[in-house]
Amino acid sequence: MMCEMCGKEVPSTRPVYIEGTNLNVCPNCARFGEGNRNARGGNAPAGPSSAILQQRLERRERRMNPKNIYADGRDRIQLVIGYGDVIKEGREAKGMDIEKFAASIGEKKGIIAKVEAEDLTPDDKLIKKIEKALGVKLTEIVQGGGAIGGGTNNKTMTLANFIKKE
Numbered sequence: 001m002m003c004e005m006c007g008k009e010v011p012s013t014r015p016v017y018i019e020g021t022n023l024n025v026c027p028n029c030a031r032f033g034e035g036n037r038n039a040r041g042g043n044a045p046a047g048p049s050s051a052i053l054q055q056r057l058e059r060r061e062r063r064m065n066p067k068n069i070y071a072d073g074r075d076r077i078q079l080v081i082g083y084g085d086v087i088k089e090g091r092e093a094k095g096m097d098i099e100k101f102a103a104s105i106g107e108k109k110g111i112i113a114k115v116e117a118e119d120l121t122p123d124d125k126l127i128k129k130i131e132k133a134l135g136v137k138l139t140e141i142v143q144g145g146g147a148i149g150g151g152t153n154n155k156t157m158t159l160a161n162f163i164k165k166e
Protein backbone atom coordinates (compact mmCIF):
# COMPACT_ATOMS: atom_id res chain seq x y z
CA MET A 1 0.00 0.00 0.00
CA MET A 2 1.14 3.52 -0.57
CA CYS A 3 1.23 6.16 2.10
CA GLU A 4 -0.80 9.07 0.74
CA MET A 5 1.37 11.57 2.51
CA CYS A 6 4.97 10.62 1.86
CA GLY A 7 4.30 8.19 -0.97
CA LYS A 8 6.27 5.36 0.57
CA GLU A 9 5.32 1.76 -0.03
CA VAL A 10 4.43 0.30 3.33
CA PRO A 11 2.89 -2.99 4.46
CA SER A 12 -0.07 -1.24 5.98
CA THR A 13 -1.55 2.20 6.24
CA ARG A 14 -4.04 3.67 8.66
CA PRO A 15 -6.63 6.32 8.04
CA VAL A 16 -6.04 9.63 9.78
CA TYR A 17 -7.69 13.00 9.59
CA ILE A 18 -5.17 15.65 8.66
CA GLU A 19 -5.94 19.30 7.89
CA GLY A 20 -9.47 18.56 6.85
CA THR A 21 -8.68 15.54 4.72
CA ASN A 22 -8.82 11.84 5.34
CA LEU A 23 -5.60 10.17 4.30
CA ASN A 24 -4.31 6.64 4.46
CA VAL A 25 -0.82 7.04 5.76
CA CYS A 26 2.13 5.04 7.04
CA PRO A 27 2.76 4.82 10.78
CA ASN A 28 5.48 7.42 10.43
CA CYS A 29 3.12 9.99 8.96
CA ALA A 30 0.21 9.00 11.17
CA ARG A 31 1.67 11.05 14.00
CA PHE A 32 0.69 14.18 12.11
CA GLY A 33 -2.90 13.14 12.36
CA GLU A 34 -5.43 14.73 14.62
CA GLY A 35 -5.79 11.53 16.54
CA ASN A 36 -3.04 13.08 18.62
CA ARG A 37 -5.34 15.16 20.78
CA ASN A 38 -2.86 16.26 23.42
CA ALA A 39 -0.95 18.40 20.95
CA ARG A 40 -3.95 20.41 19.87
CA GLY A 41 -4.56 24.11 20.13
CA GLY A 42 -6.85 25.07 17.32
CA ASN A 43 -3.94 25.65 15.00
CA ALA A 44 -1.52 23.21 13.48
CA PRO A 45 0.85 21.74 16.02
CA ALA A 46 3.70 24.05 16.89
CA GLY A 47 7.24 23.44 15.81
CA PRO A 48 8.96 22.37 12.64
CA SER A 49 6.58 19.49 12.09
CA SER A 50 3.91 21.76 10.67
CA ALA A 51 6.31 22.95 8.00
CA ILE A 52 7.09 19.37 7.13
CA LEU A 53 3.41 18.61 7.09
CA GLN A 54 2.78 21.50 4.75
CA GLN A 55 5.52 20.31 2.42
CA ARG A 56 4.13 16.83 2.36
CA LEU A 57 0.63 18.02 1.68
CA GLU A 58 1.89 20.13 -1.17
CA ARG A 59 3.76 17.18 -2.57
CA ARG A 60 0.62 15.11 -2.27
CA GLU A 61 -1.36 17.86 -3.95
CA ARG A 62 0.99 17.77 -6.91
CA ARG A 63 0.70 14.00 -7.12
CA MET A 64 -3.07 14.12 -7.01
CA ASN A 65 -3.36 16.94 -9.54
CA PRO A 66 -0.87 16.28 -12.28
CA LYS A 67 -2.73 18.75 -14.47
CA ASN A 68 -1.34 21.58 -12.38
CA ILE A 69 2.01 20.87 -13.94
CA TYR A 70 0.53 21.86 -17.24
CA ALA A 71 -1.50 24.74 -15.94
CA ASP A 72 1.18 26.73 -14.19
CA GLY A 73 4.04 26.58 -16.65
CA ARG A 74 5.24 25.72 -20.04
CA ASP A 75 6.95 22.52 -19.03
CA ARG A 76 5.31 19.28 -19.87
CA ILE A 77 5.98 15.82 -18.54
CA GLN A 78 5.92 12.95 -20.94
CA LEU A 79 6.85 9.33 -20.93
CA VAL A 80 10.30 8.67 -22.29
CA ILE A 81 10.42 7.04 -25.68
CA GLY A 82 10.79 3.31 -25.24
CA TYR A 83 9.50 3.36 -21.66
CA GLY A 84 8.41 -0.26 -22.07
CA ASP A 85 12.00 -1.31 -22.62
CA VAL A 86 13.17 0.83 -19.74
CA ILE A 87 10.79 -1.02 -17.45
CA LYS A 88 11.71 -4.40 -18.89
CA GLU A 89 15.43 -3.79 -18.51
CA GLY A 90 15.01 -2.41 -15.01
CA ARG A 91 12.92 -5.37 -14.03
CA GLU A 92 15.35 -7.90 -15.50
CA ALA A 93 18.23 -6.13 -13.80
CA LYS A 94 16.47 -6.90 -10.55
CA GLY A 95 16.08 -10.52 -11.59
CA MET A 96 12.29 -10.46 -11.57
CA ASP A 97 9.88 -11.88 -14.07
CA ILE A 98 6.74 -9.93 -14.87
CA GLU A 99 4.66 -11.88 -12.42
CA LYS A 100 7.05 -11.33 -9.56
CA PHE A 101 7.50 -7.67 -10.33
CA ALA A 102 3.75 -7.09 -10.64
CA ALA A 103 3.19 -8.77 -7.30
CA SER A 104 5.94 -6.72 -5.69
CA ILE A 105 4.18 -3.47 -6.52
CA GLY A 106 0.67 -4.79 -6.05
CA GLU A 107 -0.35 -4.72 -9.70
CA LYS A 108 -1.82 -7.33 -11.99
CA LYS A 109 0.59 -9.23 -14.18
CA GLY A 110 -1.46 -8.38 -17.28
CA ILE A 111 -1.20 -4.67 -16.57
CA ILE A 112 2.58 -4.76 -16.30
CA ALA A 113 2.88 -6.92 -19.41
CA LYS A 114 0.80 -4.41 -21.36
CA VAL A 115 2.77 -1.47 -20.05
CA GLU A 116 6.03 -3.16 -21.02
CA ALA A 117 4.62 -3.80 -24.48
CA GLU A 118 3.50 -0.15 -24.53
CA ASP A 119 -0.04 -1.27 -25.19
CA LEU A 120 -1.09 0.57 -22.08
CA THR A 121 -0.07 4.01 -20.93
CA PRO A 122 0.58 3.87 -17.21
CA ASP A 123 -1.07 6.56 -15.15
CA ASP A 124 0.90 8.90 -12.97
CA LYS A 125 0.57 6.74 -9.90
CA LEU A 126 1.73 3.61 -11.66
CA ILE A 127 4.63 5.46 -13.26
CA LYS A 128 5.82 6.63 -9.86
CA LYS A 129 5.42 3.17 -8.42
CA ILE A 130 7.44 1.53 -11.17
CA GLU A 131 10.12 4.22 -11.07
CA LYS A 132 10.50 3.79 -7.35
CA ALA A 133 10.52 -0.01 -7.44
CA LEU A 134 13.06 -0.29 -10.23
CA GLY A 135 15.06 2.87 -9.74
CA VAL A 136 14.40 3.94 -13.31
CA LYS A 137 13.14 7.15 -14.88
CA LEU A 138 10.09 6.85 -17.10
CA THR A 139 9.22 10.46 -17.66
CA GLU A 140 11.02 13.53 -18.80
CA ILE A 141 10.18 17.16 -18.56
CA VAL A 142 9.94 18.84 -21.89
CA GLN A 143 10.38 22.55 -21.80
CA GLY A 144 9.16 25.15 -24.16
CA GLY A 145 5.85 26.85 -24.74
CA GLY A 146 3.46 26.30 -27.54
CA ALA A 147 4.53 22.84 -28.58
CA ILE A 148 1.45 21.18 -27.17
CA GLY A 149 -0.88 23.53 -29.01
CA GLY A 150 1.09 24.49 -32.08
CA GLY A 151 3.70 21.79 -32.20
CA THR A 152 5.24 23.25 -35.30
CA ASN A 153 8.85 23.04 -34.18
CA ASN A 154 8.68 19.53 -32.88
CA LYS A 155 8.02 17.26 -35.80
CA THR A 156 9.67 14.21 -34.28
CA MET A 157 7.03 13.99 -31.59
CA THR A 158 3.75 12.27 -32.13
CA LEU A 159 0.70 12.65 -30.01
CA ALA A 160 1.10 9.11 -28.81
CA ASN A 161 4.20 10.20 -26.94
CA PHE A 162 2.22 12.42 -24.63
CA ILE A 163 0.71 11.12 -21.49
CA LYS A 164 -3.02 11.09 -21.67
CA LYS A 165 -4.48 12.48 -18.49
CA GLU A 166 -8.13 11.63 -18.62
Ligand SMILES: [Zn+2]
Nearest residue numbers: 003006026029
Ligand atom coordinates in the same frame (compact mmCIF):
# COMPACT_ATOMS: atom_id res chain seq x y z
ZN1 LIG B 1 4.16 8.21 5.15
